[in-house]
Each structure stands twice: as structure tokens, then as C-alpha cells.
Amino acid sequence: MQAIKRSTLNQKTYKILLDMLFSSEIPMGSQLEERELSDKLGVSRTPLRDAISQLVREGLVEYRPYQGNFVKHWNAKQVEDLYTVRKSLEMLAIQLAIPKLSNEDIDAIADILEQAHKALEADDLAAFGACDSQFHQLIIHKTGNETLINSLERLSLQIQMVRTLANRDPYVVKRTSYERPRILQALRDRDSEQAAFLMGEHIEGVKESVVNQIRSAEKPQIV
Incomplete structure (x- = not known):
């Protein structure tokens, strides 16, 4: 049951982030600040990181070593x-x-x-x-x-x-x-x-x- 709840929270967090990207509330090229987003969404770092990792796999967010995660800026x-x-x-x-x-x-x-x-x-x-x-x-x-x-x-x-x-x-x-x-x-x-x-x-x-x-x-x- 705990695993199901965790999975649901991860997906809800992912969906909120996705909507923020599509609406340009988080503009292209912006860094995803974990502490700020965690406070804003009212979730812990774990579901937030899982959601960001999914966005990285889907090509919407880019991970830059020693810098963090950034919304992909298309050329x-x-x-x-x-x-x-x-x-x-x-x-x-x-x-x-x-x-x-x-x-x-x-x-x-x-x-x-x-x-x-x-x-x-x-x-x-x-x-x-x-x-x-x-x-x-x-x-x-x-x-x-x-x-x-x-x-x-x-x-x-x-x-x-x-x-x-x-x-x-x-x-x-x-x-x-x-x-x-x-x-x-x-x-x-x-x-x-x-x-x-x-x-x-x-x-x-x-x-x-x-x-x-x-x-x-x-x-x-x-x-």
C-alpha cells in the first residue's frame, strides 16, 4: 500500500511539473531548484527528484553535471x-x-x-x-x-x-x-x-x- 501511495504522489508531482513546463510557468532554460519547488509544491525531495528524473528521460529536462537540472532550451x-x-x-x-x-x-x-x-x-x-x-x-x-x-x-x-x-x-x-x-x-x-x-x-x-x-x-x- 505504501508503494502505491508513493507511486501516486510521484505521478502527481510529475504532472504538476509537466503543466508548469507547458504553461511556461517554468520557462525554457530555467534551472529546477529542488528546495524552491519542494516548498512550492508541498512535497519532499524524493517524489520531486523522481518526477524530474522522468522529465530528463523524456527529453524535456537536461541534467548538467555539477550544475543541476535545467528545462531544455531548444535551438x-x-x-x-x-x-x-x-x-x-x-x-x-x-x-x-x-x-x-x-x-x-x-x-x-x-x-x-x-x-x-x-x-x-x-x-x-x-x-x-x-x-x-x-x-x-x-x-x-x-x-x-x-x-x-x-x-x-x-x-x-x-x-x-x-x-x-x-x-x-x-x-x-x-x-x-x-x-x-x-x-x-x-x-x-x-x-x-x-x-x-x-x-x-x-x-x-x-x-x-x-x-x-x-x-x-x-x-x-x-x-
């Missing part, structure tokens, strides 16, 4: 690499999913996109991001291809982390709201080639936004 090359792989896998996923999507599945996707639109109108980027994740996950899981599903799930947290940068760009958010209905129509038409093209175009646009933001931040400031 432009890392984002390009991540999104190049994501684009290829998700274009394949939507092609594999279309023959297996029922009318009910497509209606569910339409509902998710409607919720995303409402979140956008309310300027609720957290809810918008959650809908975005649901949209992609539904399509991915409908492929029935375990290798593909597992590959994208391993990348999903890193993608969500980087996506927080894209959601700061009003142009990308508006473009996304325009692109999604076109993808939905391709799904309704069972046009796998068009759906894959539109998905690739969508992911490429997000990648360009994030890379541009990172490169702008890396430019030396002229005083």
Missing part, C-alpha cells in the same frame, strides 16, 4: 530535426487512418475542432493546445499501427513543449484555425493524398514559426 536545429520527423510520421499516419475512420470518428474530430475554435475565440491557449493534441492523437491511434503510435508518443511531449512557442505567434494560431477545416474536409472526402499534403503543410508552418522565433531570440541585440 533551431533541434526544432527542425523534431518537426521533420514529426511531419513524415503524421503524413503517413493520416494516410493510414483514413480507411479506418468511421463517420462517427470524423464527427468526433469535427467536435474537437469546434472546441478548438471556441477556445481560440476565448483566447484560451491552454484549451486550444489541449484540443490540438486530441485532434492529432485521435488520427494517430486510428492507424492501428503500434510502431507508428509508439514512435509519435515518444515525441509527443517534446512536440507539446515546442508547440508552446508556436502558440505565442498569432499568425500561426489563426493559420491553424484556417487549415483544420480543410483537413477535416479531406477526411470527409476520404482523400488520403490531399489530407497528407495538408497535414504536412500545417506542420511545416508551425516549424517555421518556432524556428524563426528561436533564431530571432538568438540574434545579438543592438544597443
